[in-house]
Amino acid sequence: MMMNLRSDFYVTTPIYYVNDNPHIGHAYTTILADVLARYHRWQGQDVFFLTGLDEHGQKVQQAAQGRGLCEQSHCDELAASFVSLWQKLDIQNDDFIRTTQKRHIKAVQKALRKIDEGGDVYSSEYEGWYSVAEERFITQTEKESGQFREIKRFKERNYFFKMSKYQQRLIDYINTHPGFIQPEYRRNEVLGFLRQPLGDLCISRPKARMGWGIEIPFDKDYVTYVWFDALINYLTAAGYSEDEEKLRNWWPASVHLIGKDILTTHAVYWPTMLFALELPLPKTIFAHGWWLIGETKMSKSLGNVIDPLSLIDQYGVDPVRYYLMREMVLGQDAHFTLESFIKRYNSDLANDFGNLLNRVSGLIGKYFNGSVPLEGTRGTPEEEIRTTANNLVQKIQDLINAMRVHEAIEEILQLVRQVNKYLEVQAPWKVAKTNLVRAGTILYTSTEALRISAVLLSPVMPGRTHTVLDILGATGTAPLWGKLKAGIKLKSHEALFPRVET
């Protein structure tokens, strides 16, 4: 990974289009960004985590009209629903950009002027098939698909960005920067795409047809088209229009998280735009897969289609964050089912992690009056646990830097399982009857390993891990072996993750 050449970390989600309410896809990307941001903060880096909304365009205009609202009111309402979801999901973003904000309008117009002055913009008549029903141009293939109504031959003057000019430069860049587009097979897809001659990008819409957008600074009859508007947001928030100092600090972004559907726009349009703007390219563009809800027909007939977000109210936000992060395999699609959620919840969180807390706190309560015992002399089994825990810290950092979140989580759970096994073998409930000092060593070791697991899991489950650390009297401590203080009275508690009976 070549992501961390600097000590700071700028992570973005796509800006979400406000023609509909937020769904699991939005939630997933944003949680992933939040988890990465928290891990990097925890590593001591300065972090800038950006998310936001794309509020311009025809579909927003239509959605607003359909609800009998003006565009801005419609956007404000949906913005509120996104913000409240982020609160519910424990998202700690540093900025929330909306493309209707003044700073963004300034940034887009500045960028348009810049590429125009650079000679990369021209105006031209575009002729093609136009679907009146869809209110957009369609391709020949789409026309032949028969899925579009009221098709007309249509001619329109528009502004174009000379994207084709940068094709070879982009190919060279991708070839010399292996980590730029991830996962690797997405990079190959982009390179495959770039084997065809690249066209130029239409970046305008006449106001007469679509007025809800940012006016083009050199032609008052036009607004800029969605993608040109949207992509610039990553620059706006980094200070492009109003703070050169800030821009130098944060640009280029460390990682743009995106869904696989918007790979081309981010891996082709955006880099060529940045070339034209004479700005460096983001270090990494990472495309993840999609959540499929159940198994289509099967789950429908079983009546199992549920809104994943509704699980938050029932099970809490941490298990939902955990499930989404653990279940999605790098870059691939994942299946969301209630069954797999409960399985994951019970086996990992209730049986392994939560139950370990109950075991150690119960034993310490019984044999040490609730106070953390002295570590004493470590034997071979204790050194094994300690070594695993110490090595785990570095391993987790490496996995996170490599964007392998689900593997990082699995590694932490391996430690938890190892400690459960260790307890079984050492049986402190037997040892305590003859050798209390030795029992103390066993329990200190187990508790300390649990504490380190909780610290390492905290970016994924900030709430419940904080509860664990609070019970152990160890909030804010580092994942270094020995930070757990002997003599601390454990707080009483309920089951951390009550088992879900099925």
Next chain:
RNA sequence: CGCGGGGUGGAGCAGUCUGGUAGCUCGUCAGGCUCAUAACCUGAAGGUCGCAAGUUCAAAUCUUGCCCCCGCAACCA
């Protein structure tokens, strides 16, 4: 032959680059333990590693051919 990814015990994945007893989680069965959220621990059953041929002392791993699944293929968030 458009480009690319993949096919590993019932399920989901790792291992393939750097050939050499096929690993993890869940599930199933049997036992153990009893501190714990009927949790935990141990053991077992279960795989011709898509098919075929080749290279090699040795192939899931390298080569070739074939079959099947999936993604991408431009202005559509």
